[in-house]
Amino acid sequence: MRLLVVEDEARLAAALQRGLQAEGFAVDVAATGPAGLDAARHGGYDAMILDVMLPGLSGYELVRRLRAEEHWLPVLMLSAKDGEYDQADGLDCGADDYLTKPFSYVVLLARLRALLRRGAPQRPAVLAVGDLRLDPARRRVTRADAEVTLTAREFALLDYLMRRPGQVVSKIELLDHVWDASVETAPNAVEVYVGYLRRKLGRDLLETVRGAGYRLAT
Amino acid sequence: MRLLVVEDEARLAAALQRGLQAEGFAVDVAATGPAGLDAARHGGYDAMILDVMLPGLSGYELVRRLRAEEHWLPVLMLSAKDGEYDQADGLDCGADDYLTKPFSYVVLLARLRALLRRGAPQRPAVLAVGDLRLDPARRRVTRADAEVTLTAREFALLDYLMRRPGQVVSKIELLDHVWDASVETAPNAVEVYVGYLRRKLGRDLLETVRGAGYRLAT
DNA sequence: CTCGGCGCTGTGAACACGCTGAGGATGCCG
DNA sequence: CGGCATCCTCAGCGTGTTCACAGCGCCGAG
Numbered sequence: 090m091r092l093l094v095v096e097d098e099a100r101l102a103a104a105l106q107r108g109l110q111a112e113g114f115a116v117d118v119a120a121t122g123p124a125g126l127d128a129a130r131h132g133g134y135d136a137m138i139l140d141v142m143l144p145g146l147s148g149y150e151l152v153r154r155l156r157a158e159e160h161w162l163p164v165l166m167l168s169a170k171d172g173e174y175d176q177a178d179g180l181d182c183g184a185d186d187y188l189t190k191p192f193s194y195v196v197l198l199a200r201l202r203a204l205l206r207r208g209a210p211q212r213p214a215v216l217a218v219g220d221l222r223l224d225p226a227r228r229r230v231t232r233a234d235a236e237v238t239l240t241a242r243e244f245a246l247l248d249y250l251m252r253r254p255g256q257v258v259s260k261i262e263l264l265d266h267v268w269d270a271s272v273e274t275a276p277n278a279v280e281v282y283v284g285y286l287r288r289k290l291g292r293d294l295l296e297t298v299r300g301a302g303y304r305l306a307t
Numbered sequence: 308m309r310l311l312v313v314e315d316e317a318r319l320a321a322a323l324q325r326g327l328q329a330e331g332f333a334v335d336v337a338a339t340g341p342a343g344l345d346a347a348r349h350g351g352y353d354a355m356i357l358d359v360m361l362p363g364l365s366g367y368e369l370v371r372r373l374r375a376e377e378h379w380l381p382v383l384m385l386s387a388k389d390g391e392y393d394q395a396d397g398l399d400c401g402a403d404d405y406l407t408k409p410f411s412y413v414v415l416l417a418r419l420r421a422l423l424r425r426g427a428p429q430r431p432a433v434l435a436v437g438d439l440r441l442d443p444a445r446r447r448v449t450r451a452d453a454e455v456t457l458t459a460r461e462f463a464l465l466d467y468l469m470r471r472p473g474q475v476v477s478k479i480e481l482l483d484h485v486w487d488a489s490v491e492t493a494p495n496a497v498e499v500y501v502g503y504l505r506r507k508l509g510r511d512l513l514e515t516v517r518g519a520g521y522r523l524a525t
Numbered sequence: 526c527t528c529g530g531c532g533c534t535g536t537g538a539a540c541a542c543g544c545t546g547a548g549g550a551t552g553c554c555g
Numbered sequence: 556c557g558g559c560a561t562c563c564t565c566a567g568c569g570t571g572t573t574c575a576c577a578g579c580g581c582c583g584a585g
Contacts, residue, residue: 297533528585543568554558
C-alpha cells in the first residue's frame with residue numbers, strides 16, 4: 090500500500106511518515122500544494138493524507154483539481170481549524186474523510202484503514218470528449234448518444250487517446266502502450282486502426298499531425 | 308433517498324427525522340437495536356444513521372451482524388463517547404463513518420452526503436436484474452418467476468456477474484474470484500460454465516464481449 | 526511544377542478467440 | 556460397489572479480428 094502525505098509542517102510530516110511506515114505502508118511526502126498535486130497525479134498511490142493549510146495551493150483546491158481531472162484517489166483531509174463549516178467544506182469539495190488537528194494517531198489509522206477498505210470510491214465512470222463517450226467498465230462507446238461497437242484493439246486505442254485529449258500522440262507511443270510491446274508491429278497498423286475508428290466514429294474526430302502522430306479533437 | 312435512523316433517545320430521533328425530511332429524504336426511525344437490525348435487513352435503505360448506545364443490541368454489534376450477513380448499506384455511526392478508541396472500534400467493526408455527540412447538524416448532513424455520494428458497494432440481499440432473481444441466502448435463482456436449479460459453480464458465477472450488471476468482467480477476473488485462486492484453471496472453464504448458464508437461463512442473458520470478457524444484460 | 530515521403534485504404538491470409546460435445550476424474554450417497 | 560452429479564480438460568470447428576502488403580493520393584519542400 091502506497092500513501093502520499095502532503096503536509097508542510099516538517100515535524101508532523103516526519104512523524105506521520107515514520108508511524109505509517111512502521112505499519113507497513115510505503116510513504117512519500119510532499120511539502121507544498123503544487124508538489125502534492127503533481128505527485129498525486131502521477132504517483133499511483135492508494136490513498137492521500139492531505140493538510141488543508143499548504144503553501145502554494147490549499148488542500149481544498151488541490152482535491153477539487155484532482156477530482157476535476159478525474160483522479161479518484163481516496164483523500165483523508167487534515168485541518169487545524171475545527172469550525173464545523175470547514176468540515177462540511179472539505180467533504181463537499183471531494184475529500185472522502187476529514188480529521189481535525191489535533192488528532193490521535195489511532196484514529197488516523199482507523200480512518201485510513203476504513204478508507205482503504207472502501208477502495209477507490211468512484212471510478213473514472215466515463216471518459217467524455219465532446220459528444221463522444223467511453224465507459225471502461227461497461228466497455229461501451231457512444232457518439233452523440235448512438236452506440237458504436239468496437240473491437241478490442243479499436244477500443245484500447247480510443248481509450249488511450251481519450252485519456253490524452255488534445256495531445257499529439259506518436260505512433261511509436263501507441264505501439265508501445267496499446268499494442269503488445271513484446272511483439273514487433275509495423276507502425277502502419279496504427280494507421281489502419283485510426284482508419285477504422287474514423288470510419289466508425291466520423292472523420293472529424295482524429296486529426297493527423299503529419300510527421301508527429303495523431304490528436305483527438307477537443 | 309431512503310434513510311434509516313436507529314436512535315433510542317426520542318427527542319433526538321424526532322429532530323433528525325424532521326431535519327432530514329426537510330432535506331428531501333424519506334426517513335424511518337427504529338428505537339431499539341433489534342428493531343434497527345430488522346429494518347436494515349429488510350428495508351432497502353440507501354443509508355443508516357446509527358447510535359452506538361442502544362437497548363437490546365449495541366450499534367457495534369448491529370453493524371457487525373449486518374456485515375456478516377453481507378449487507379453493505381452505508382452506515383454513519385453516532386456516539387456519546389468521544390474516547391479515541393471508540394472511533395477506531397466503530398470503524399473497524401464495519402461502519403463507514405463516525406460522528407461524536409454532540410454533533411452539529413451541518414456536519415451530519417455533509418458526512419451523510421459524502422457517504423451517499425460514495426455509494427457503498429451495492430450488495431442487496433436479493434439480487435435482481437431484469438426478470439432474473441438471485442437470493443444468496445436461500446441459494447435460489449428464478450427467471451421470470453420460474454425456478455432454475457444451478458450447481459454450486461454455476462451459482463457462484465452468476466452471483467458474481469449479477470453484482471456487476473452491465474459491466475464487462477474478464478475471464479481472468481472470474482477465475483480469480485469465482486474459482487479457487489490457488490488452483491490453476493484454464494480460462495476455457497469459464498466459457499464452459501457461461502455455456503451452461505446460457506442453456507439454463509436463456510441465450511440473451513450473457514453477452515460475450517470478444518477479447519474482453521462477459522457482460523450481464525441490463 | 527516536380528518529386529519524395531508520409532499516410533490512407535482495399536484485399537486477403539493467418540490467427541486467435543470463443544463455443545460445444547465428449548469424456549475422464551472426483552466425490553457423494555444409497 | 557454402482558449410480559449419479561459435478562467439475563473441468565480436451566480437441567475440433569466456425570467466425571471475427573488482426574495485420575502485412577502494395578498501390579495510390581496527398582502534402583510539403585525545393
